[in-house]
Amino acid sequence: MNLHEYQAKQILRSGNITTPRGIAAASADAAVEAAGELGGDAWVVKAQIHAGGRGKVGGVKVVKRLDDVRAMAESLLGKPLLTNQNAPDGQPVNLVLVEETLPIARELYLSLLVDRETERVAIVASAAGGMDIEDVAHATPEKVLTETCDPLLGVQDFQCRALAFALELKGEAYKDFCHLLPQLYRVFIANDLSLLEINPLVVTADNRVLPLDCKMSVDDNALYRRKALSELRDDSQIDAKEAAANAVNVNYVALSGNIGCMVNGAGLAMATMDLIQLEGGTPANFLDVGGGATPETVAQGFKIILLDPNVRAVLINIFGGIVRCDVIAAGIIQAVKEVGVKVPVVVRLEGTNAELGRKLLAESGLAIIAAASLTDAAKQAVVAAQ
Known part of the structure; x- marks a missing residue:
């Protein structure tokens, strides 16, 4: 964080x-007030974002008049600041830091x-x-x-x-x-x-x-x-999807592809993304619902993945060790119905009660594609996304 x-x-x-003495401000008026409180004849106004390289793109500037403090704050607040560390969309500036100069x-x-x-x-x-x-x-x-x-x-x-x-x-x-x-x-x-x-x-x-x-x-x-x-x-x-994942305590990283991935285990998730790439596809995300995944976390995972408009298919890869595959299968069925998933869903289940899990998926009446292996799952997901 x-x-x-x-x-x-x-x-x-x-x-x-x-x-250095400084005061954070959420408005141009507050920035001017902060400069007056700090005193002196010059101030540094800094955009507050979670990225470096601000100075190279005008996000940090020394000013010598209160009018310039206001103008600088107005030019930054409420707008995205794009640096070489947060391309291509930048990050919103909601606060500026007004500091004394040294x-x-x-x-x-x-x-x-x-x-x-x-x-x-x-x-x-x-x-x-x-x-x-x-x-x-x-x-x-x-x-x-x-x-x-x-x-x-x-x-x-x-x-x-x-x-x-x-x-x-x-x-x-x-x-x-x-x-x-x-x-x-x-x-x-x-x-x-x-x-x-x-x-x-x-x-x-x-x-x-x-x-x-x-x-x-x-x-x-x-x-x-x-x-x-x-x-x-x-x-x-x-990213809004990463914020939603933080709220429900699952690990999510947004990527630029079109195949949503939901996996239980970070290593398995990395392997899943590698196989998607190997089969000619591109993953839309890294999503690890954890070794103790529940039907609720699966439903939350679906919701987060589908926040991405670029997703054209979802690949679920579950190894049932700590959690049984039939429990995950029930969660997938519940989530597909609850969320209203309209893109193809490919599921690979392996481990404890995998056969029972696959049987539940087959009898669900939903358009869920069952895969026999991880390689098969990656291939079917790539085809489905096309």
């Missing part, structure tokens, strides 16, 4: 980390993320921070520094010093960085984050280090114990 910048900075401040001497890059290869939290830093960090990582990877943290010890003093030296920090900036990094690690662990990215981390004209921007992602698997964080979810920033 991604957070907005203003939310991420609130979490940083709760961890005793200083950030005298910036240097821009650095710093992030903490879960490194799945080492099974540790990795710290990534670079002296070449700012909007083009992706290009830096691609063209000059030697400029990107990495330290991995022992899960028992966390970030160590020698790692802070090594990164500070490599970033050529001196004096107060050196001290600030070595103090900041352990604080960020504690915030990362305490909130079950999968990503904490600060780009840029700035060195100010008076040689202090401060997070100017912040991106946070929370591990979805930990939200059950992070209720306060789960309430920060902004479903307007994700």
Whole structure:
């Protein structure tokens, strides 16, 4: 689950980390009021969306008059902002963040993320921070520094010093960085984050280090114990079908094809999509209803899949291990009747009570295509979608 910048900075401040003063605003009037409250003779107005690259497309701008604060807010609010990270449709801007400006001497890059290869939290830093960090990582990877943290010890003093030296920090900036990094690690662990990215981390004209921007992602698997964080979810920033799936606790990812997939198990879902591709089709989604799927979750799955107007056929692939195939078959029959499915439905059942499940489908009187194997199911789904 991604957070907005203003939310991420609130979490940083709760961890005793200083950030630029800023106020989120939902209207142009509120933005002007926020600028007046902050004071000063210049402000930064930032679109709040769950995507990077805002600065390159006009979503972040320094303004020096209150009239310009209003104009900038009006140009952003209520409209989609399209960046290279959220193409092709962009994301709606419902809030802007109005912040004080700072005298910036240097821009650095710093992030903490879960490194799945080492099974540790990795710290990534670079002296070449700012909007083009992706290009830096691609063209000059030697400029990107990495330290991995022992899960028992966390970030160590020698790692802070090594990164500070490599970033050529001196004096107060050196001290600030070595103090900041352990604080960020504690915030990362305490909130079950999968990503904490600060780009840029700035060195100010008076040689202090401060997070100017912040991106946070929370591990979805930990939200059950992070209720306060789960309430920060902004479903307007994700696909409507994914938002509906979140509401009923099933795993859904929208894709660009025309064959809807409903599978119990993430690995089986990936294999199903691969076979569809192999047979010349394109999956419309990844949908994992879980190992303990019930007739209710199957019905919800159908509803979510059919929210996509591009779906021309639905492939259901169920392996009955934890849940019996006859129970799933009953759920499919109930869902087809309840939802009013008007596209071909191909079903492959295997496992506990698979024969009974197939018998229930055959006797249902519904236009459900029974497949003998997964390969057969993929072939029939591709034909049906055409």
